[in-house]
Amino acid sequence: MSALGWGRRAAGLGRALWPAGRPRLLAEEEAFGGVRGHRRSSSASPCEQDRRKDWGHAELLEVLQARVRQLQAEGVSEVTVKRVDVALAPEASSAQSPGKAWARAEGAAPKLSGRWAQKLDKEQRLMQKRKQRLEGRLQKRERTLAWQRQLRVEPRLLSGRLANQLQRWEQGAARSPWEEQLAQLLQEAPQRLSGDAAKASAVRGSDVRLEGQRQRLLSFFECCLLTGHLPLAHHVLVTHHSRSRQQRLLTLAMYNMVMRGWAREGSFKELVYVFFMVKDAGLAPDLLSYAAALQCMGRLDQDASTIRRCLKQMAQDGLQLQGLFTAVPLGEGERAELLRAVRKAEPTFRPPPPPPPPAPQLNTSPLLREVYAKGCPVSYPRLHLPLKKLQDLFQQQLRVELATTVTVQSVEKAQPPTEEVLHARKTLADLRATWETALYQELQETKASEARAAREGRPSLFPYLCLLSEREFVGLLLQTLQALPAQGESLLFLAHELGLRVFNRHIVQRKQLSKQVQVLEQHYIKYLHLLASDTQVAERCLPRQWWEALGMPEAPHEQPWPVSVLVQLGKQLAEVLVQAVQMPGSLAAPRGPGSLIPVLYHVYSFRSFRQIGILKPHPAFTQLLEAAAERTLTFESTEVPMLCPPLPWTSPHSGAFLLSPTKMMRSVEGTQQHQLLLERCPPAQLHGALDALTQLGNCAWRVNGRVLDLVLELFTDKGCPRLGVPAPPSEAPRPPQGRQTPKSGLLPDLSPADKAEMRRELARRLKVAREMQSLRADALCRLSLAQHLRHRVFWLPHNMDFRGRTYPCPPHFNHLGSDLARALLEFAQGRPLGPHGLDWLKIHLVNLTGLKKRESLQARRDFADQLMEDILDSADQPMTGRRWWMEADEPWQALACCMEIARATRAPDPAAYISHFPVHQDGSCNGLQHYAALGRDSVGAASVNLLPSDLPQDVYSGVAAQVEVFRRQDAEQGVRVAQVLEGFISRKVVKQTVMTVVYGVTRYGGRLQIEKRLRELHDFPQEFLWEASHYLVRQVFNSLQEMFSGTRSIQRWLTESARLISHTGSAVEWVTPLGIPVIQPYHRDSKVMIKGGIQSLTFSSSGDTSQKPNTLKQKNGFPPNFIHSLDSSHMMLTALHCYRKGLTFVSVHDCFWTHAADVAVMNQVCREQFVRLHSQPILHDLSRFLVKRFCSDSRVSKSVWVSRLLDTLLSVPKTGAFDLEQVKRSTYFFS
């Protein structure tokens, strides 16, 4: 019998058994291997590939069918009774579900009696199962085949004329070759151009959702091309094109992308189809389209005339031939083919030479002139490590990033492995093995169903699921499961996280595949010559300049996926996890059923009107994890400090980690505006920021081992919350009996009121326990990382927020953290203390204690000398001695400082002692310092230490004194509340409000702050709280007004400008003095919804320019953000100049760190740069920029808002008479 006949019959049977609507009911245990075929990379043309695939399928089909036949035959011969039932049922009703057929088959069983019948029945059932499984598999093969065949190639055109043309051409394909048609087609005017333009403009303003769908579609096509599913992409394109509602989603970029794909394959016919669609959609082909067409012709070796016509048409469309080579990003091969095609038409054509490496552009900002000045002697610092060692470190880091995760030993105390622990570990290991298989299968299923969705023309997740291998997905999911907290995690967050991880892994993998890693390695080794201690370079220069000079080819910048894609993909993966991961029910209930129960549950929580979906592990699983007490933690490679110097920042998206993509400006996920702004500005303008970030990241760190030992000792013991070491869960208040065993809650003899009280107590304890647990987990991460890095040198790559404030990228362990975290870090590179280093250490120690804030430096040093006994005692016996350090404001850093002082003083020559200890200098109320300098307020400047004075000034006391003056006046005039407040106005009461006023605290918030302070005063009559706080906040603002008159008017001016700008419909933008473009990301929310699956997810995105600005936030945010952009500029300037002088410099915003020996130099640089910065006409520059940006557009200048804005912007606040130069002599400016 021929295979064909069998095929038909078996397929028919299969169809009957498996009605179309129910694709996967019983066949779930079978792996679905058909999809994997697509990942094969082959140079053959797609047609050939298809044929081969078909052949493979056919062969398999044949085998399977033979098996089915065999089974059928067996079934027939053995139980004739059943045959009728089984055979009839499917044939009788093809729509009937297999379940029903089953039921009927089973229903027949009781008719038979006797043991033989039972046995037969059992065998029959087994046989049937096997048969069904096989048929299921067969059916799938069938479906895959069908799918391959059914992918649509030919477009359905909406324009009747074009459609006719296409048809005619197709029929006469033999007569006129395809290339002929293309040439003719090119001359066609785009259809429905006018109508489309109108539609487009109608759509543009309104529909953010449409834009989101477009992004997703484009991303889908791109991903299809990446994973080699070009026919699928074409199919979806055609499907969308043929439905007019969906066609408006398509953009020229999408057509171009598919076309380019076909060009690479050399498939001319498909390319022409796409060209038809482009014309049909009324779009005019651009350079990219022509490049694709020409490239394809080059590949196919077309004759010159067609190409010539094509080029002619291009010229008529106003496109330059040269542009093909300069404006279109092309790969090496693509470029060659394109050139070949063009040469055919114009043999003399020579592509424009690659633009000469642009003469290293120089930053022109007057502030940075000195930094980039040539010829002056510079002493850029070098690392203390030799080249060999650094190369070694690079390899280590590379390995880490290729692995994408780092597994770290936990510092939790090791339990002796009891029987119980071992048993739990074994159970867990077994479970994991099962889960791996289950996840693998579930993933296959999902992929198959997504593939089907794509076949129906929907841009599904299918190509994304092909990006990584199943093995990697499974690993990722198991890792997620492991890290899931006991109380669960919001599904949205989890989905987003998963999506991001897939993206990151995919990027790393691509870099690996495209051989970028080797190139990177070569360049990095050369780069190290600049930094290593034992190498020579011709000319000292900045790391970025050096890197640019090495000529590393700029890797194509990966566009991030839209958030909706990330979330959708993540949700799909989370669903796979929920469905696949199961455990035996006996784990949960020892006497319970032996069946499998799910590990993860999708539960809901209500937050007022919102309902949040949460994925929560079964408590038994959490218990199992606890019992197994596995002592490892897994981090993403980007969460761990780097083991080699980070890549220098050379553009807004390249720098920091070796492979993992990092943005220079961090932003809320999914916002593009910052990135667009950065990309649009000339590269040289960003040099200041790029170099400053590079330099901050280049500081080498090491762990302070002695402090770590002490902390770990406390941590593994009972903890010490007072010192910031969280206690273990065993110290938490135990719920008498937890909610899960609410025996006490059910005792009948307790009154309802008692039970209510019990509930409150339980809730309170659980809350405390939970807080402790989260603190503990946080500390565990940090300390485990510290332990992991203990004997290594590491680096913290930096990036910045939208205002230019800098942050280290690794989140858990960095110098921005708490006192404890900071105390664990010290510079890896040491420097001799020099003549004054020891004094600075002592002063720093006193600063850390928080005592003597208003004493001179000399007095602070003397104070330390008096305390020397305590200091040495703390250093020698930190836990057993007098424990003086524990009383300090920042105890751990104080302790570390004590130890450093002890070592230095005991060294034979303290001046030669090599110190690794960072000494800090803090700006005193840095925000107000900038305001005072901007407004040139003399009184204010004096109170924030811009004026030289013998003792440090304290602005809070100053304000308190001023408030007191006002109060006394009011009290004399008989104001009741002023009289009540007598004797209560202190520095402490006003401090927080004064401190935050710069950051935009309003009177509303200020009153709450003061009310809180007053409440703490026990003898204050509480009934006056509201009145008094209300009165005080007014007086504080009045006092600030009195002292910082310029400041207040500047704040007002900024606020008013922002309000008006926002009313004109734009978000506020400006450029910092260092040249960083800033835009405030406050927009009205727009909701994005992702439907389907276990839960619909909605998230609001508020970060893009297409949305209207949120006026309130824009307005309230502008003054503080502007000041932050100034303080970040000051920090970067200081950093760059310190680097030029060879200093090690890092910062925590307005707190600058360096070696003790260099504090004086750093202070000098810091003051000079502050003066330099504020010598610029900052406000006038701002005004000029804003006028140009928001008022120069002639279309809108008629608007009332714009004219008011212009008036406001032009009236820049007047400034006072403060002489800025005096800052240079002010000792306590930063101290």
Add this chain to the structure above:
Amino acid sequence: MWVPVAGLPSLLALSALTRGGRFCILRFGAARRKDVLAGNRRGLSDIHPQLLSNVGFGKSSSRVYRCRSEIKRYITSPRLAETLVQILQGKGDASQPILECNPGPGILTQALLGSGAKVIALESDKTFIPQLESLGKNLGGKLEVVYCDFFKLDPRSRGIVTPPVMTSEMLFQNLGIEALSWSKGSPFKVIGILPTKSERNTLWKIFHDLYSCTSIYKYGRIELNLFITEKECQKLLANPRTPNLYQALSVLCQIACGIKVLNKLPWSSFETYTTNGQLEKQKHRELVEQNMCLIQLTPHRDLFTGNLTPFNYDVFFHMLRQCFMKRNAKLVDHLHSLSPIDALHILKQIKKNKNVKVIDMYPQDFHRLFETIECSKEDTCKWLYDDFMEDVIL
């Protein structure tokens, strides 16, 4: 930023919002309004001091805003007041004081005093207070007037409370009212009109207090006599036979209380006042056409004798809220995300079909379902709900 963010709190401004039932949308509306108000308030006080120093924006400004949103209804017809007195005093003993919420112009207060009852008037609008106080001048302490908003007693945010928001301890200590045990009964009864706009939220708060035995219910099984809109009343009384009205609140109410509809009146029997105690013309047509019902809610004496207690009532609440989110879904689907216990087994125990839908379950069925799961022996973990997910109401 693709690399995890350091040092900053998570910047993700993502919030999950699912397709809720009707009830979610309502809540959404309520919360939105609050947001807007807060915004306005801040906007006002945000103007810089010297602009403000001459203008007396202070407490008054925020009060204006708060009150404008609440149109209050008051009983103004003496005849209606008489009828109400008869209903209220018809049976029970006259010595039991009556707590009148927001009496306003005091027509009912007068009638109640006239019948010899002891009245405690809780008025949240200061403008009415002098007038009310004058009513009780010659009655020798039969009337106490307190500046207090009954419907905002014991706010859940444990901040400072300033009148008219009070805690029940503050209030009852001053009034000298002692708590009675649950079985004993109620030291006073309450009459009032539910705030129009926040009717549902207020009901949720009341049942929360009731099931957790806190706030007024700490003082005994307080009998509430409330005017609510007819629509809301129908919802409270709804069951599977009126599936369109059936809600989580219906179940909560019917399980907890005996409900009696005492009277039904057209809206026009009341008068609305704006902020300053001014009589307002009744503009809202749809409101005018609505009827108001006086319902009496008396908590059951045996409410807490089973496994549902103030100790675990929140799980019960959660269960109901979740179930009524997708009312037409099968119960068994909801059970999967409520409890890890075998859902089919539970259904068998409460003798329900495995295809039973949420809206087919009577209040008593829900009660039974809860008790069944709570009593189930075999599992150490009965509910997936835990305190981390503590539902926030209001």
